[in-house]
Amino acid sequence: MASEPLIRFREVTKEFSRPDGKGTFVAVNRLSFEIEKGEIVAVLGKTGCGKSTMFNLLAGLIEPTSGMLDITGHDPFKEFDFFRGKIGIVFQNDRLMPWRSAIDNVVLGLEILDVKREQAEVVAQRWLARLGLSGHEHDYPHALSGGMRQRVSIARAFAVEPEILLCDEPFSSLDEMTARDLRAEFVRLVKQSNKTAVFITHHINEAMEIGDRILVFHRPARIAFEARMDREAGAEQRKTIEDKILKVLSIDMPAAIAPGVES
Amino acid sequence: MTFNPRVRQFFQASAGTLVLVAAWQIASYFFPHYLFPPVQDIFARTVRILVTWPELSQVLETAGRIFAGLTGAFILGSLLAIPIGRYPRIESYITPFLVFLQGIPALSWVIVAIIWFHGTEFRILFIMVITTLPAFTFQLLDSYRSMSKDLFEMTMSFRPSGWKLFRVLIVPTIVPGILTAWKINLGNAARVVVVAELVGATGGVGYELLRQQQLFDMAGALAWTIQLVLFVLVVQQVIVMIEKWLLRYRPISERAA
Ligand SMILES: Nc1ncnc2c1ncn2[C@@H]1O[C@H](COP(=O)(O)OP(=O)(O)OP(=O)(O)O)[C@@H](O)[C@H]1O
Ligand SMILES: [Mg+2]
Numbered sequence: 001m002a003s004e005p006l007i008r009f010r011e012v013t014k015e016f017s018r019p020d021g022k023g024t025f026v027a028v029n030r031l032s033f034e035i036e037k038g039e040i041v042a043v044l045g046k047t048g049c050g051k052s053t054m055f056n057l058l059a060g061l062i063e064p065t066s067g068m069l070d071i072t073g074h075d076p077f078k079e080f081d082f083f084r085g086k087i088g089i090v091f092q093n094d095r096l097m098p099w100r101s102a103i104d105n106v107v108l109g110l111e112i113l114d115v116k117r118e119q120a121e122v123v124a125q126r127w128l129a130r131l132g133l134s135g136h137e138h139d140y141p142h143a144l145s146g147g148m149r150q151r152v153s154i155a156r157a158f159a160v161e162p163e164i165l166l167c168d169e170p171f172s173s174l175d176e177m178t179a180r181d182l183r184a185e186f187v188r189l190v191k192q193s194n195k196t197a198v199f200i201t202h203h204i205n206e207a208m209e210i211g212d213r214i215l216v217f218h219r220p221a222r223i224a225f226e227a228r229m230d231r232e233a234g235a236e237q238r239k240t241i242e243d244k245i246l247k248v249l250s251i252d253m254p255a256a257i258a259p260g261v262e263s
Numbered sequence: 264m265t266f267n268p269r270v271r272q273f274f275q276a277s278a279g280t281l282v283l284v285a286a287w288q289i290a291s292y293f294f295p296h297y298l299f300p301p302v303q304d305i306f307a308r309t310v311r312i313l314v315t316w317p318e319l320s321q322v323l324e325t326a327g328r329i330f331a332g333l334t335g336a337f338i339l340g341s342l343l344a345i346p347i348g349r350y351p352r353i354e355s356y357i358t359p360f361l362v363f364l365q366g367i368p369a370l371s372w373v374i375v376a377i378i379w380f381h382g383t384e385f386r387i388l389f390i391m392v393i394t395t396l397p398a399f400t401f402q403l404l405d406s407y408r409s410m411s412k413d414l415f416e417m418t419m420s421f422r423p424s425g426w427k428l429f430r431v432l433i434v435p436t437i438v439p440g441i442l443t444a445w446k447i448n449l450g451n452a453a454r455v456v457v458v459a460e461l462v463g464a465t466g467g468v469g470y471e472l473l474r475q476q477q478l479f480d481m482a483g484a485l486a487w488t489i490q491l492v493l494f495v496l497v498v499q500q501v502i503v504m505i506e507k508w509l510l511r512y513r514p515i516s517e518r519a520a
Binding site for chain 1: 413418421510
């Protein structure tokens with residue numbers, strides 16, 4: 001691919017001030033990578049390595065301490081209005097509004113985009129049906145199972161037809177069978193509409209099932225290993241990559257003893 | 264024997280009142296009636312107020328003053344609470360002021376209102392608003408702060424305009440708090456209004472209470488007081504019904520029944 005990358009991190013660092021006010025904590029350290037349009041990138045790393053922090057930077061929810069990051073040449077933190085309707089996010093927990101029915105939750109993003117009510121409902125209805133939730137449109141979240149709620153939240157992110165999808169361990173609280181179905185569905189949806197996706201996980205299998213490319217993070221968020229996945233690859237080839245990832249992950253030190261991250 | 268749970272609830276709720284009524288009735292046998300009028304007299308007076316238009320209209324007049332005051336305090340309270348909620352730095356300027364207001368007795372406001380303003384209705388409105396404003400503001404602020412950070416970030420991920428954010432997230436978040444605030448402040452306002460009506464009102468429950476005192480009419484004084492209590496009960500029931508309807512999305516634990 002010779003085109004301009006869609007997402008660009010250049011030496012991005014994010015520091016948090018410590019609660020006791022003594023110094024700072026580096027969660028992301030001079031992170032650089034690029035993502036092309038149409039790619040699904042899986043980000044893998046041990047707990048606490050800074051995946052969610054990178055995710056929040058990408059989503060424009062927090063601002064980098066230093067470095068540059070842009071999506072199609074725009075700053076996701078500063079250019080708040082520019083990205084309206086362009087980024088869809090699926091969070092680790094469903095984050096449904098308890099006072100809205102399933103369909104009204106899916107309508108939320110469209111409502112923010114000023115789509116007409118009837119039209120928004122048609123779109124929401126279609127997404128719910130696609131995710132196997134027909135018949136539950138008017139249920140309130142408390143009456144849905146965890147898996148159904150997570151599917152509603154996926155429908156909510158897809159319904160605005162964003163160019164970019166960001167997912168932070170969206171399936172980690174689901175049983176393996178449901179998660180597997182949703183993963184397959186997710187890849188199909190992204191590929192079908194030629195979207196770009198960043199998918200955070202700490203399961204190697206999930207990363208390999210979903211990603212066109214896998215980035216393995218070490219603490220504090222920096223790329224320790226990168227692998228391109230071929231969906232047609234044989235078992236042999238996959239095994240080699242899996243072993244390699246396992247090895248890289250195992251040498252990432254646990255948070256408590258990692259040196260040189262506090263400044 | 265099994266009772267309809269609503270009937271049972273009603274009896275449980277009235278038990279305390281019934282004991283009080285009985286004690287009063289016994290007292291009326293031993294003391295002169297100008298001190299403890301018999302219950303049937305009080306009841307008859309209460310009913311008479313309700314069915315005699317010139318008297319009922321005074322109850323409604325007072326009710327109108329309560330509503331006007333609460334509405335004013337609610338609007339002002341929202342105007343204060345929302346900026347404080349959004350920009351916490353403002354809080355250190357406004358909160359001490361509100362706490363200070365909260366400490367001032369209603370009677371002091373009566374005097375201030377008489378000296379500052381002319382029209383009776385405006386004086387009453389002023390007193391009602393200023394006495395219920397701090398509580399309203401604090402309650403609205405609390406409910407604003409109870410907003411879920413998760414839902415906030417989720418909503419922000421769609422990058423709404425300020426107005427959309429207000430409509431889709433802030434309003435639904437604070438509605439339960441608003442209803443609670445109304446319920447609480449209604450009781451406060453009903454107590455303050457009779458004091459406020461001393462600023463020269465020529466009608467209303469406070470005015471009537473003052474008259475009963477001059478006539479030394481205990482049954483009358485109680486009957487007018489009961490009007491206010493009934494008013495608060497009825498409006499509170501209405502709010503509870505609105506609450507049930509608006510918050511119908513909430514799951515109910517089967518244990519809670
Ligand atoms: N707002 C914050 N203030 C201070 N420190 C933070 C903040 N957010 C994250 N951190 C720290 O940054 C580090 C990385 O956190 P992050 O949530 O990005 O990890 P993660 O890779 O997503 O972990 P997990 O897989 O468990 O979700 C952690 O050590 C965490 O304590
Ligand atoms: Mg995380």
